[in-house]
Amino acid sequence: MPEPPEGQEAPEESMTIPRLAARVGKSRSLIHRLASDPREGWPAPVYRPGSTRPEYPVSWFDQYWAARQSGIKQGRRTDLNPEA
Numbered sequence: 001m002p003e004p005p006e007g008q009e010a011p012e013e014s015m016t017i018p019r020l021a022a023r024v025g026k027s028r029s030l031i032h033r034l035a036s037d038p039r040e041g042w043p044a045p046v047y048r049p050g051s052t053r054p055e056y057p058v059s060w061f062d063q064y065w066a067a068r069q070s071g072i073k074q075g076r077r078t079d080l081n082p083e084a
Contacts, residue, residue: 014046014055023058024065 017035021028035042035056042064045054 013058015058015061016053016055020056020058020061023061 015023017031018028021031024031034040035045035054043056043060045056047054
């Protein structure tokens with residue numbers, strides 16, 4: 001891809017929900033649910049000319065996903081030790 005002229009920034013890379021889902025190995029319905037939930041704080045989607053598919057910045061999504069994954073803790077098994 002050619003470099004942008006001086007003084008102009010390159011457009012930020014963005015992806016659709018199915019491509020973001022494939023990027024992290026999750027279902028697109030999960031990513032869509034997260035994107036639709038206002039509590040998750042997703043940015044407003046961007047639309048390419050002539051497309052109705054929402055796209056989200058890849059750099060933002062990578063940071064969001066890393067923070068989300070680091071906050072997930074596995075539960076503790078209770079079936080191994082009987083209660084006293």
